[in-house]
Amino acid sequence: MKQLLCLFFIVFSSFNLFNAKDKLLCPENKEVDRLMDEAIALNREGKSKEAIGVLQKTIDLSKSVGCEKGELAATKNMMLVYSHAYDYKNALQISERVKDLALNQKNYKTLATLYGTRATLYDNMGLYNESLKEYETGLQYAKLIPDADTSHYEMSLIYYNLSPYYQNRNDDKVLYYLEKSREEILKVSDNSEEISLEKKIDMLISVNMNLGIYYKDSQNKRKDIKLSEYYFMEALKSLDQAKGEVDAYTRIDLYQALQEFYKLKKDYKKSIEYGEKMLVLEKSNSMPYNRRVGYMVLAKSYLGIGDNKMSQKYLDLYSKLNDSILTIEKEAVEVPVKKIISETKKNSDYTIKKIALISLTFLVLITVIMVIYRKRSNKILHNKYQNIIAKLNSEKEASNEAKISDDIESIKIKLPANTPDETTKILLQKLKKFETSEKFLKKEINTSWLASNLNTNPKYLSETINTYKGKNFTNYINGLRIDYIVRKLYNDPKYREYKISYLAEECGYASSQVFVIAFKKINEVTPSYFIKNLKEDQVNTQSQEHLAS
Structure with missing residues (x-):
């Protein structure tokens, strides 16, 4: 969503x-x-x-x-x-x-x-x-607020902002606050002296649009394409009723939401229509992230109607823009980090001086304890890091010894001796193919989606994963995603320069926070620590090669 x-x-x-x-x-x-x-x-x-x-x-x-x-x-x-x-x-x-x-x-x-x-x-x-x-x-x-229209507008805005607060926490409350926001903005008079009609309509479009997105979301238990389309049409009606110019950013967001909605419905012509409208507006408002999504959805929509030439055109535009965005993000990532380090150092220096004035003995004691603790913590963390690298090297050696086929259909797995029936064997084979297909990177993946793709039912799929993978469904998917990004970081140095938010998105997470938690739970170190050590190992290797030459 x-x-x-x-x-x-x-x-x-x-x-x-x-x-x-x-x-x-x-x-x-x-x-x-x-x-x-x-x-x-x-x-x-x-x-x-x-x-x-x-x-x-x-x-x-x-x-x-x-x-x-x-x-x-x-x-x-x-x-x-x-x-x-x-x-x-x-x-x-x-x-x-x-x-x-x-x-x-x-x-x-x-x-x-x-x-x-x-x-x-x-x-x-x-x-x-x-x-x-x-x-x-x-x-x-x-x-x-004394003025009723202003009061309703401000309440609508707060309810609207509360909705994303609960996103990924509580779907029921996301819907509740969006509906409350809509209820309040509809109370604002069209002839209000304090809240212009354009401002009211802009807010109403945003609320209806996000209700449409809510009901379109594949991970939402309330997914309802008809309701989704109803709210999108309400947003369009409001746009048509506006006497003045609706905020360009709101219109761009609406057109893009409609583009993605109709692509989901496989109504590719409408998807293309709204995608092109969005790009025309975006040209004079510079919203590169919207443009990037627009290019990709247009590429898929043109492919949907069999226009390979236009599809390739937008795919090329997407690739170029994506590379530019990633370059800019990479260059910007070090600035806030350096600022935090600088502020931390200043605060630390001040604290040390203050403690020294109070008690030199106490400072020495604390310093000794901290050094011992830090060394021990660093040693433990470094051992965990080395375990990850050892595992990767071991897998690499095993991979070099084995002849690996690119044909997914040729992949076989060695099943446990106690595998009960042919149905389970077939499902395990399908899971193995799924693990090599990288479909687990899809953000919308859940048990219903995977069960549908593997021609089974969610309950049987969950039981099989629990029994033969030793994990519940969430941990199973997290394991595949984190293993994927660990290998990318290990094998491709350019990934070490990307922001954590990009790495999270790359392996299927909508939230950087969820990604970091999953990464640490599986590897016992944070992604930042893992990347830092990979970079240090790379520098040391290059230095040794330079000395050897």
Whole structure:
């Protein structure tokens, strides 16, 4: 199911609040409004550092002229700029000042946005309980907003953002909050003075679109293609009813969702129609990730109608764009890591100095304990790493000795002597072929899907995997996926440069967090530790080869 871009939506909807010329922040000093407009323009150009500098000037000026409304607006937008730049620490620090100012002014609308933003920040940091509390607080403030239309809109937005919070945690709550969001946005009047019709329709399109995606999701127990199409059609109706221009990003997302929906239905002509519409819009809005998906779905759709030439065209475009995206991601990955290391080192140095002033003896004792513990931990981890490498080398040697056929039909397995019947033997043979086909990389895989592909039933499939593989279905699939990515990292150095999120997606995981947990459970080391040691081994090998030559 498609992720909702909550943080992106909150940041830019909030900036637009202060862009209207008829709402002066500080009537006594128009310079405050000029600075705010300048900051908004800089942020839209991607110049977040410059925008923060101008916002600080706006805050200072607002304080000097006693304009609390201007100070609140500038402080709030500074928090949002930091949020958008993934600087969660500064964003959360500034949010405390926003809260104080908003409470003093009884600005419940700002408080609702504030807590929604804080919830997103905590969610991105993995602090899920804190995130949920912030959403609940934001909802309470949204209910206190005096203007009914604004209140309904803000509640709809929070419910909408709560939906992806429960994604992969609780499908029932995903649906509940999407329906609540739809219920609230429909209460907003079409003639509202505070919430424009375009803004209402934009929200309604987003909610209906995600309800369509929810019912389309193959892993959803409530999967219902008819309901999915109903909500997609509702989103299209809203798009047609819009008097003004609906946000381009919303339209792009909708067209892409429709493209994927009709490809699923094998209505390839409609899939192509919406895919081409999406690409036309994307050209002037630069959304490379949407474009990448669009290219791949178009390649498959054209193949579906037998147009091999067009299919190959889009497949080539997909390959080129994918390579470019991966290159950019690889170049960007080291920046936040170096920043974290630098901050950690500074904090560590400060802590050590402080402890030294308190008690030199205590410092020495702690240092000795830490060194012993670290050495022991590093030794244990390195032994686990070496065990993985030994296993890979052993498999490689065995593979070199055996003659391996590329014909999947020729693969045989040695069955246990106590295999009870011919049906089980056939199923085990099919599982062996499945393990070599890499179909386990599909994100939508579950027992029903695999049972259907192997011409058996889910219950019998699960029992067979439990008995002969010694694992439940989830652990069986996790084992295949993690073994696949371990071999990729071991055999192909370029994989060691990719982000964890890419590696997770490569081996079939929708969530980086789930991938890391599965990797550590199977190999007893994290993927980051495994990659670091592979790189060190590569450097050592190259050095030895250089010395030998």
